[in-house]
Amino acid sequence: xxxxxxxxxxxxxxxxxxxxxxxxxxxxxxxxxxxxxxxxxxxxxxxxxxxxxxxxxxxxxxxxxxxxxxxxxxxxxxxxxxxxxxxxxxxxxxxxxxxxxxxxxxxxxxxxxxxxxxxxxxxxxxxxxxxxxxxxxxxxxxxxxxxxxxxxxxxxxxxxxxxxxxxxxxxxxxxxxxxxxxxxxxxxxxxxxxxxxxxxxxxxxxxxxxxxxxxxxxxxxxxxxxxxxxxxxxxxxxxxxxxxxxxxxxxxxxxxxxxxxxxxxxxxxxxxxxxxxxxxxxxxxxxxxxxxxxxxxxxxxxxxxxxxxxxxxxxxxxxxxxxxxxxxxxxxxxxxxxxxxxxxxxxxxxxxxxxxxxxxxxxxxxxxxxxxxxxxxxxxxxxxxxxxxxxxxxxxxxxxxxxxxxxxxxxxxxxxxxxxxxxxxxxxxxxxxxxxxxxxxxxxxxxxxxxxxxxxxxxxxxxxxxxxxxxxxxxxxxxxxxxxxxxxxxxxxxxxxxxxxxxxxxxxxxxxxxxxxxxxxxxxxxxxxxxxxxxxxxxxxxxxxxxxxxxxxxxxxxxxxxxxxxxxxxxxxxxxxxxxxxxxxxxxxxxxxxxxxxxxxxxxxxxxxxxxxxxxxxxxxxxxxxxxxxxxxxxxxxxxxxxxxxxxxxxxxxxxxxxxxxxxxxxxxxxxxxxxxxxxxxxxxxxxxxxxxxxxxxxxxxxxxxxxxxxxxxxxxxxxxxxxxxxxxxxxxxxxxxxxxxxxxxxxxxxxxxx
Numbered sequence: 015x016x017x018x019x020x021x022x023x024x025x026x027x028x029x030x031x032x033x034x035x036x037x038x039x040x041x042x043x044x045x046x047x048x049x050x051x052x053x054x055x056x057x058x059x060x061x062x063x064x065x066x067x068x069x070x071x072x073x074x075x076x077x078x079x080x081x082x083x084x085x086x087x088x089x090x091x092x093x094x095x096x097x098x099x100x101x102x103x104x105x106x107x108x109x110x111x112x113x114x115x116x117x118x119x120x121x122x123x124x125x126x127x128x129x130x131x132x133x134x135x136x137x138x139x140x141x142x143x144x145x146x147x148x149x150x151x152x153x154x155x156x157x158x159x160x161x162x163x164x165x166x167x168x169x170x171x172x173x174x175x176x177x178x179x180x181x182x183x184x185x186x187x188x189x190x191x192x193x194x195x196x197x198x199x200x201x202x203x204x205x206x207x208x209x210x211x212x213x214x215x216x217x218x219x220x221x222x223x224x225x226x227x228x229x230x231x232x233x234x235x236x237x238x239x240x241x242x243x244x245x246x247x248x249x250x251x252x253x254x255x256x257x258x259x260x261x262x263x264x265x266x267x268x269x270x271x272x273x274x275x276x277x278x279x280x281x282x283x284x285x286x287x288x289x290x291x292x293x294x295x296x297x298x299x300x301x302x303x304x305x306x307x308x309x310x311x312x313x314x315x316x317x318x319x320x321x322x323x324x325x326x327x328x329x330x331x332x333x334x335x336x337x338x339x340x341x342x343x344x345x346x347x348x349x350x351x352x353x354x355x356x357x358x359x360x361x362x363x364x365x366x367x368x369x370x371x372x373x374x375x376x377x378x379x380x381x382x383x384x385x386x387x388x389x390x391x392x393x394x395x396x397x398x399x400x401x402x403x404x405x406x407x408x409x410x411x412x413x414x415x416x417x418x419x420x421x422x423x424x425x426x427x428x429x430x431x432x433x434x435x436x437x438x439x440x441x442x443x444x445x446x447x448x449x450x451x452x453x454x455x456x457x458x459x460x461x462x463x464x465x466x467x468x469x470x471x472x473x474x475x476x477x478x479x480x481x482x483x484x485x486x487x488x489x490x491x492x493x494x495x496x497x498x499x500x501x502x503x504x505x506x507x508x509x510x511x512x513x514x515x516x517x518x519x520x521x522x523x524x525x526x527x528x529x530x531x532x533x534x535x536x537x538x539x540x541x542x543x544x545x546x547x548x549x550x551x552x553x554x555x556x557x558x559x560x561x562x563x564x565x566x567x568x569x570x571x572x573x574x575x576x577x578x579x580x581x582x583x584x585x586x587x588x589x590x591x592x593x594x595x596x597x598x599x600x601x602x603x604x605x606x607x608x609x610x611x612x613x614x615x616x617x618x619x620x621x622x623x624x625x626x627x628x629x630x631x632x633x634x635x636x637x638x639x640x641x642x643x644x645x646x647x648x649x650x651x652x653x654x655x656x657x658x659x660x661x662x663x664x665x666x667x668x669x670x671x672x673x674x675x676x677x678x679x680x681x682x683x684x685x686x687x688x689x690x691x692x693x694x695x696x697x698x699x700x701x702x703x704x705x706x707x708x709x710x711x712x713x714x715x716x717x718x719x720x721x722x723x724x725x726x727x728x729x730x731x732x733x734x735x736x737x738x739x740x741x742x743x744x745x746x747x748x749x750x751x752x753x754x755x756x757x758x759x760x761x762x763x764x765x766x767x768x769x
């Protein structure tokens with residue numbers, strides 16, 4: 015058999031990459047980048063047609079500064095998000111132009127201006143693009159040729175404001191026109207995140223080739239074994255919130271309700287996945303379940319493939335097929351392994367029952383995947399009773415509040431420290447740029463500092479490496495293009511396309527943004543300063559990028575906001591959210607009737623737990639890049655995260671039992687256990703009960719020792735009586751709450767000891 019040719023290898027590689035490449039091309043962020051590029055082209059064309067070349071070039075600066083916050087967003091609040099950059103950036107643009115040629119005065123202005131602009135980081139994800147956009151207005155004002163008098167300063171400011179205003183109008187129109195497509199694309203993105211989580215569960219379940227469990231799987235409570243799931247859950251939580259903001263806004267048409275219904279189904283799938291993992295942990299410990307575990311993993315993979323195909327069909331506007339029904343496979347897992355006539359070890363019998371419980375819970379996942387496909391086909395009505403009239407409670411606020419600004423004035427506030435760092439770094443970069451022998455484009459150093467310096471060391475290091483690599487590649491591409499002396503139309507096209515790529519991948523793959531931004535910067539500088547040497551511009555661009563990255567890296571250690579300073583507050587946020595979620599899940603009112611108001615309160619409490627845990631997982635991951643001497647107790651944090659997700663899963667499983675199987679319970683037997691469990695969990699998770707000073711003598715809680723009140727034999731979950739399963743969940747929840755308390759005490763004690 016002959017070896018494959020190069021052409022055959024390329025065809026095979028493209029066959030593997032085609033679908034993933036197509037998903038990127040059809041994604042919401044690429045469409046958003048293309049929209050921004052089109053807006054930039056239209057504004058430049060309009061201004062050029064009426065006011066000429068110089069006006070169009072300056073208007074482009076206004077567009078570049080304004081489009082930073084033009085991300086995929088709901089229609090509500092879009093105007094408030096877009097006008098902030100022009101209102102702040104245009105006046106600063108005018109001041110920088112007026113100070114051109116006055117090096118000392120300009121330097122003294124840049125430091126406090128940068129400080130106040132970066133205070134926008136106090137508004138979190140909403141404020142970050144505002145800060146970047148305003149700083150782009152400041153930096154690109156320095157890229158223009160020196161103005162000839164105050165009249166030209168005013169004229170250029172007008173051109174900049176005109177470009178900003180035109181783009182704001184365009185962005186509002188484009189966002190409204192593309193809203194329907196954005197909803198579909200973000201739902202598809204969400205489904206891909208769910209598919210990735212299903213694949214992660216499959217890898218967690220599947221045994222190794224010799225039939226034995228992986229070392230990390232031997233302990234079901236092992237934080238190491240749950241590491242990948244924690245990361246996937248964190249990524250899914252972020253994707254869910256972004257999708258909620260767009261998809262749940264005014265679900266008042268059949269198509270919007272269809273997509274919103276799919277989002278609600280995904281929320282339920284997430285809970286069932288967490289709860290299934292709890293029982294699978296103990297099933298993996300039993301011998302003889304290798305075949306069943308492999309079948310479970312295969313079903314997870316098939317469901318992941320169905321969800322992935324559904325996402326592709328949404329992106330391609332195709333009618334998806336009905337997802338595969340795995341009920342027969344799952345029913346086959348109900349039978350215990352071994353000979354039923356022989357004496358069976360009680361522990362093995364319990365694990366057999368748990369395996370049947372896993373198959374029962376996976377039936378919910380199977381039904382959910384089929385429900386997703388039926389909703390996409392328009393063959394199932396969406397269940398939106400909870401969110402139809404209360405969708406505003408599930409989406410992020412769009413109003414600007416002064417509270418973040420008022421609360422930032424504390425020396426330990428990360429946003430304040432980051433603003434100080436940014437101001438000092440920009441001042442240093444400006445001084446270095448003025449002292450350099452070439453010095454023709456000092457704004458390149460400042461631009462690199464602005465985009466590289468982040469709020470944490472981990473993010474700064476990631477941006478630094480990607481920025482340097484992207485600048486090298488982008489500068490080579492731009493130098494090669496300019497060496498051919500292309501006409502003005504080609505240069506305008508290069509600027510437009512580069513802007514589209516830079517905007518599209520800014521939050522996804524920054525190295526692509528860095529490449530595109532380098533092409534944009536060099537080509538635009540060539541258009542403004544015709545006749546410069548492209549070869550020298552390449553070396554200057556690379557050198558300035560290296561200098562700017564080095565300065566940003568160095569200032570990441572100045573007044574640092576180490577993650578350990580935020581961990582204590584995040585741990586307390588997790589405890590508070592978990593406490594509220596437990597109350598809403600176990601309250602006696604929930605046993606009597608499930609109405610829309612009580613379910614809404616529970617769903618909001620559940621969302622806060624996922625968001626709080628996601629924030630803790632991300633902070634712990636960022637801390638790994640920090641110096642060892644200031645790192646928080648990462649191992650203890652991973653243990654806390656693992657137990658917290660397990661407790662969340664148990665509470666969700668209890669809620670599911672109360673919602674779906676209340677008719678199969680002996681209500682008189684569960685009222686008192688529910689009340690007792692609620693009181694004990696509340697006491698364990700109440701903040702005053704978590705006393706760091708008393709953590710030294712706290713020992714870990716044995717989960718198995720917490721089950722004596724549970725009937726010795728767990729019945730088949732498909733049969734009538736579900737009471738033993740609820741009692742077991744309650745006992746495990748109490749034990750896990752104590753573990754979470756223990757972990758929290760140890761983390762807070764460690765943090766207080768080294769503070």
